[in-house]
Amino acid sequence: MPPLCVCFRAVTALLFTAASANAAVTIGTDEEARLPYWEIVESGVSIRLVQRLPDQTRGFFQARGFSVEDSEVIAQSCVFQTVFKNISAAPTPSTIEYNLREWVVHAAGARRGLKTREDWEKEWTTRRAPPPARLAFEWSLLPTRQSYRSGDYNWGMSMFNLKPGDVFDLDVVWHQDGNKRTVTLKRVRCAPDIHLKPGDL
Amino acid sequence: MWFITTAVTAAERDKAQTLTPLDVPFAAPDFALKGEDDKTYRLADYRGKVVVLNFWATWCPPCRYEMPSMERAHQKTIGEDIAILAVNVGEDETTVFAFTGQYPVSFPLPLDRDGSVIAKYPVIGLPTTFIIDPRGNVTHRAIGGREWDDDRLLGQLRKLLKP
Numbered sequence: 001m002p003p004l005c006v007c008f009r010a011v012t013a014l015l016f017t018a019a020s021a022n023a024a025v026t027i028g029t030d031e032e033a034r035l036p037y038w039e040i041v042e043s044g045v046s047i048r049l050v051q052r053l054p055d056q057t058r059g060f061f062q063a064r065g066f067s068v069e070d071s072e073v074i075a076q077s078c079v080f081q082t083v084f085k086n087i088s089a090a091p092t093p094s095t096i097e098y099n100l101r102e103w104v105v106h107a108a109g110a111r112r113g114l115k116t117r118e119d120w121e122k123e124w125t126t127r128r129a130p131p132p133a134r135l136a137f138e139w140s141l142l143p144t145r146q147s148y149r150s151g152d153y154n155w156g157m158s159m160f161n162l163k164p165g166d167v168f169d170l171d172v173v174w175h176q177d178g179n180k181r182t183v184t185l186k187r188v189r190c191a192p193d194i195h196l197k198p199g200d201l
Numbered sequence: 202m203w204f205i206t207t208a209v210t211a212a213e214r215d216k217a218q219t220l221t222p223l224d225v226p227f228a229a230p231d232f233a234l235k236g237e238d239d240k241t242y243r244l245a246d247y248r249g250k251v252v253v254l255n256f257w258a259t260w261c262p263p264c265r266y267e268m269p270s271m272e273r274a275h276q277k278t279i280g281e282d283i284a285i286l287a288v289n290v291g292e293d294e295t296t297v298f299a300f301t302g303q304y305p306v307s308f309p310l311p312l313d314r315d316g317s318v319i320a321k322y323p324v325i326g327l328p329t330t331f332i333i334d335p336r337g338n339v340t341h342r343a344i345g346g347r348e349w350d351d352d353r354l355l356g357q358l359r360k361l362l363k364p
Contacts, residue, residue: 064260139258139290150219151347153346155263155326155345
């Protein structure tokens with residue numbers, strides 16, 4: 001059994017209280033992706049980040065029209081699938097808003113932001129990526145800003161501009177009915193750049 | 202494994218399916234797009250009906266999850282003035298045709314190949330769905346997937362048919 005499998009299967013769901021009161025942070029293995037996730041569940045909100053292997057990302061974007069070189073740039077950027085949901089409901093519905101530019105990545109003693117759709121668009125202009133690929137890229141990413149009412153949610157990739165295997169802390173910030181909330185995810189790990197064979201997961 | 206997927210749980214299906222009323226309804230921008238069946242679909246032709254205008258892509262997991270419920274909603278509302286238009290964003294006929302092999306639907310799937318139609322609507326993420334009333338005004342929206350055949354949700358659509 002490859003070491004990676006041992007690692008994945010050893011990740012059992014841990015539940016602990018994060019720095020923010022009332023926020024539960026769960027670390028586990030996503031049932032379908034069979035890759036590690038970090039999840040915040042709090043009154044009215046759930047946010048899950050699931051690792052994406054660089055090879056998945058390469059394949060996805062090459063199939064959408066990116067060159068091998070451009071898809072490699074994306075694959076090496078520490079990509080997570082992110083699911084952000086407004087889980088509030090009547091009789092206490094909430095409006096949830098976020099702006100990824102408020103999120104802070106702490107890595108190797110430095111603070112940095114995420115690489116957003118707008119940051120990437122400048123890069124694709126410079127690199128002359130084909131329009132269909134850019135269109136797919138834009139809609140694949142988690143929106144930079146969003147406002148959710150009850151029942152609303154998005155799935156999208158978030159990109160942390162770190163290397164495969166890097167470890168970082170992440171300040172996740174949102175506004176619930178105008179009140180700012182911050183929860184820090186500790187020791188989030190970018191997926192390693194491995195090439196799986198059938199049956200590895 | 203192009204995209205990470207998680208099944209829609211029974212608990213999620215049981216949640217109230219909500220459409221958000223817009224604070225300020227707006228006139229739905231018209232468009233004419235070819236479908237994967239090679240027919241042309243013009244939004245203005247649906248005036249007098251409630252239109253469920255969905256923006257989606259085949260690679261988007263929540264878009265895929267809501268397709269079967271959209272088809273069930275379509276079947277439930279046959280004979281009523283409720284139309285579903287699911288506009289695919291950025292993909293070609295072959296891709297969408299292959300998708301319908303796995304997710305057969307009988308409502309139109311217009312193709313917004315260059316993203317020019319989605320750019321006219323306030324969409325930030327896929328899927329997003331707008332509800333257009335019989336006068337052509339966008340009155341509600343849903344960000345993310347829904348269980349479209351939910352009776353409460355269909356009730357919201359039918360309410361728009363009443364003058």
